Amino acid sequence: MPEPESDLPPIxxxxxxxxxxEGYTRLEQLNGVSEAALARIHGVGPKALRxxxxxxxxxxxxxxxxxxxxxxxxxxxxxxGYTRLEQLNGVSETALKQxxxxxxxxxxxxxxxxxAKGWxxxx
Numbered sequence: 438m439p440e441p442e443s444d445l446p447p448i449x450x451x452x453x454x455x456x457x458x459e460g461y462t463r464l465e466q467l468n469g470v471s472e473a474a475l476a477r478i479h480g481v482g483p484k485a486l487r488x489x490x491x492x493x494x495x496x497x498x499x500x501x502x503x504x505x506x507x508x509x510x511x512x513x514x515x516x517x518g519y520t521r522l523e524q525l526n527g528v529s530e531t532a533l534k535q536x537x538x539x540x541x542x543x544x545x546x547x548x549x550x551x552x553a554k555g556w557x558x559x560x
Contacts, residue, residue, distance in 0.1 A: 446492040448485040455480030464489075468498035469520025473505070504550040509538030522547075526556035533558070 443462045445453060455478045461467060467475070467489060475481050475489075493499055501520045503511065513536035519525055525533075525547060533539050533547075551557055 446488050448488050449482075451480035452482065452485035464492055464496065465498070467500070468493060468496075469501050469515065471503065471511075472500040475500075504546050506543050506546060507538075507540070510540060510543035513538035522550055522554065523556070525551060525558070526554075527559050529560050530558035531560055 443453070443457070444464050445456065445462070446464070456462070456475075459478055461470075472486060472490070476483075476486060490500060499521065502522050503514065503520070504522070506514070514520070514533075517536055519528075530544060530548075533544060548558065
Protein backbone atom coordinates (compact mmCIF):
# COMPACT_ATOMS: atom_id res chain seq x y z
CA MET A 438 0.00 0.00 0.00
CA PRO A 439 1.54 3.35 -1.00
CA GLU A 440 2.30 5.96 1.66
CA PRO A 441 -0.17 8.87 1.66
CA GLU A 442 1.20 12.07 0.16
CA SER A 443 2.31 14.51 2.84
CA ASP A 444 2.71 18.26 2.64
CA LEU A 445 3.74 18.66 6.27
CA PRO A 446 6.66 21.06 6.77
CA PRO A 447 10.10 19.69 7.70
CA ILE A 448 9.70 18.33 11.22
CA UNK A 449 11.63 15.53 12.87
CA UNK A 450 11.01 11.95 11.84
CA UNK A 451 9.52 10.97 15.22
CA UNK A 452 6.94 13.78 15.02
CA UNK A 453 6.15 13.06 11.37
CA UNK A 454 5.66 9.35 12.08
CA UNK A 455 3.58 10.04 15.21
CA UNK A 456 1.29 12.35 13.24
CA UNK A 457 1.02 9.82 10.41
CA UNK A 458 -0.02 7.12 12.86
CA GLU A 459 -2.77 9.46 14.12
CA GLY A 460 -3.96 10.00 10.54
CA TYR A 461 -2.42 13.42 9.95
CA THR A 462 -0.52 13.51 6.67
CA ARG A 463 -1.61 16.89 5.27
CA LEU A 464 -1.23 20.33 6.79
CA GLU A 465 -4.89 21.19 6.21
CA GLN A 466 -5.88 18.31 8.51
CA LEU A 467 -4.23 20.18 11.40
CA ASN A 468 -6.25 23.36 10.81
CA GLY A 469 -8.54 23.73 13.81
CA VAL A 470 -7.00 20.85 15.78
CA SER A 471 -6.14 21.58 19.39
CA GLU A 472 -2.44 22.20 19.90
CA ALA A 473 -2.77 20.61 23.34
CA ALA A 474 -4.17 17.43 21.77
CA LEU A 475 -1.21 17.24 19.38
CA ALA A 476 1.23 17.86 22.24
CA ARG A 477 -0.14 14.75 23.97
CA ILE A 478 0.97 12.58 21.03
CA HIS A 479 4.23 10.87 21.91
CA GLY A 480 6.89 12.17 19.53
CA VAL A 481 5.33 15.57 18.88
CA GLY A 482 7.36 18.11 20.83
CA PRO A 483 7.51 21.89 21.19
CA LYS A 484 9.76 22.39 18.15
CA ALA A 485 7.45 20.41 15.86
CA LEU A 486 4.44 22.33 17.20
CA ARG A 487 6.18 25.66 16.55
CA UNK A 488 7.03 24.64 12.98
CA UNK A 489 3.48 23.42 12.37
CA UNK A 490 1.98 26.58 13.94
CA UNK A 491 4.10 28.75 11.60
CA UNK A 492 3.20 26.64 8.55
CA UNK A 493 -0.50 26.90 9.39
CA UNK A 494 -0.20 30.67 9.81
CA UNK A 495 1.38 30.99 6.36
CA UNK A 496 -1.80 29.47 4.91
CA UNK A 497 -4.08 31.62 7.08
CA UNK A 498 -4.92 28.63 9.26
CA UNK A 499 -4.40 28.01 12.96
CA UNK A 500 -4.66 25.47 15.75
CA UNK A 501 -7.92 25.54 17.70
CA UNK A 502 -8.07 27.90 20.66
CA UNK A 503 -11.29 26.46 22.07
CA UNK A 504 -11.13 25.83 25.82
CA UNK A 505 -10.86 22.32 27.22
CA UNK A 506 -14.23 20.65 26.69
CA UNK A 507 -15.60 17.14 26.94
CA UNK A 508 -15.14 15.15 23.73
CA UNK A 509 -18.86 15.14 22.77
CA UNK A 510 -19.05 18.94 23.00
CA UNK A 511 -15.83 19.36 21.04
CA UNK A 512 -17.08 16.98 18.32
CA UNK A 513 -20.37 18.89 18.18
CA UNK A 514 -18.57 22.21 17.69
CA UNK A 515 -16.20 20.82 15.06
CA UNK A 516 -19.10 19.14 13.27
CA UNK A 517 -20.84 22.51 13.09
CA GLY A 518 -17.67 24.13 11.73
CA TYR A 519 -16.52 25.89 14.90
CA THR A 520 -12.81 25.42 15.51
CA ARG A 521 -11.85 28.84 16.90
CA LEU A 522 -13.28 30.75 19.85
CA GLU A 523 -13.74 33.92 17.82
CA GLN A 524 -16.20 32.04 15.57
CA LEU A 525 -18.55 31.72 18.56
CA ASN A 526 -18.62 35.46 19.27
CA GLY A 527 -22.18 36.56 18.53
CA VAL A 528 -23.47 33.03 17.88
CA SER A 529 -26.80 32.17 19.42
CA GLU A 530 -26.43 30.14 22.61
CA THR A 531 -29.83 28.65 21.86
CA ALA A 532 -28.51 27.34 18.54
CA LEU A 533 -25.48 25.79 20.25
CA LYS A 534 -27.76 24.06 22.78
CA GLN A 535 -29.33 22.23 19.84
CA UNK A 536 -26.03 20.57 18.91
CA UNK A 537 -25.91 16.93 19.99
CA UNK A 538 -23.26 16.65 22.70
CA UNK A 539 -23.41 20.28 23.82
CA UNK A 540 -24.32 20.31 27.51
CA UNK A 541 -24.65 23.00 30.17
CA UNK A 542 -21.07 22.58 31.41
CA UNK A 543 -19.66 23.09 27.92
CA UNK A 544 -21.81 26.16 27.40
CA UNK A 545 -20.68 27.59 30.74
CA UNK A 546 -17.02 27.00 29.84
CA UNK A 547 -17.51 28.63 26.44
CA UNK A 548 -19.40 31.57 27.98
CA UNK A 549 -16.50 32.16 30.40
CA UNK A 550 -13.88 31.86 27.64
CA UNK A 551 -15.78 34.34 25.49
CA UNK A 552 -16.17 36.76 28.42
CA ALA A 553 -12.42 36.63 29.08
CA LYS A 554 -11.93 38.06 25.57
CA GLY A 555 -14.75 40.59 25.93
CA TRP A 556 -17.03 38.58 23.68
CA UNK A 557 -20.45 37.05 24.25
CA UNK A 558 -23.10 34.79 22.80
CA UNK A 559 -25.93 36.44 20.88
CA UNK A 560 -28.65 35.64 23.42
